Amino acid sequence: AQSVTQLDSHVSVSEGTPVLLRCNYSSSYSPSLFWYVQHPNKGLQLLLKYTSAATLVKGINGFEAEFKKSETSFHLTKPSAHMSDAAEYFCVVSAVFPSNTGKLIFGQGTTLQVKP
């Protein structure tokens, strides 16, 4: 079965400094991985997705993530945080075992705080 673990429940950075949100996954098969962002009282928006093409994936708003199979990781990064980046971030894996049902499995979420 697939699972995903977000290693930090809260991350706090200063505006203009780099962002790193960590995610490890477990999957016996080549997974599809996603990062979604949720701003307060809003729905979820897709930031980026990995689907077995390039291992370095670029998303919206300057975010990117690198798929590392040897480390089973899919960490999200941004070179310079902006106040508008403050939100909840979810790492997500697509369930493909025992059958490819289209279900997504969500991590617990990481709250990103950006200080002025």
Add this chain to the structure above:
Amino acid sequence: NAGVTQTPKFRILKIGQSMTLQCTQDMNHNYMYWYRQDPGMGLKLIYYSVGAGITDKGEVPNGYNVSRSTTEDFPLRLELAAPSQTSVYFCASSYFSGTTNNEQFFGPGTRLTVL
């Protein structure tokens, strides 16, 4: 396109009452999903549908029912509301062809409180 729309945005129910959460998508997606999000938690799948007339249970289906009579609509029914169903409910849809790429599009959510 409006994308995925949900109504109502907020609702307060008394224990034992029933209600239907509405979800509509205009992207001609075949798959639709209902999730609940409890405070500080990720999303948990309640029910999903792979097409009109076909539904299946997710992780936490107890206390809920769904139907999918059209491609566009996927209502979620709570028959006997309980305080444990206090949550934020998200509907999502995707065009899923059987590959692993299943980007889901989410509605804005319905915040439900059961007192």
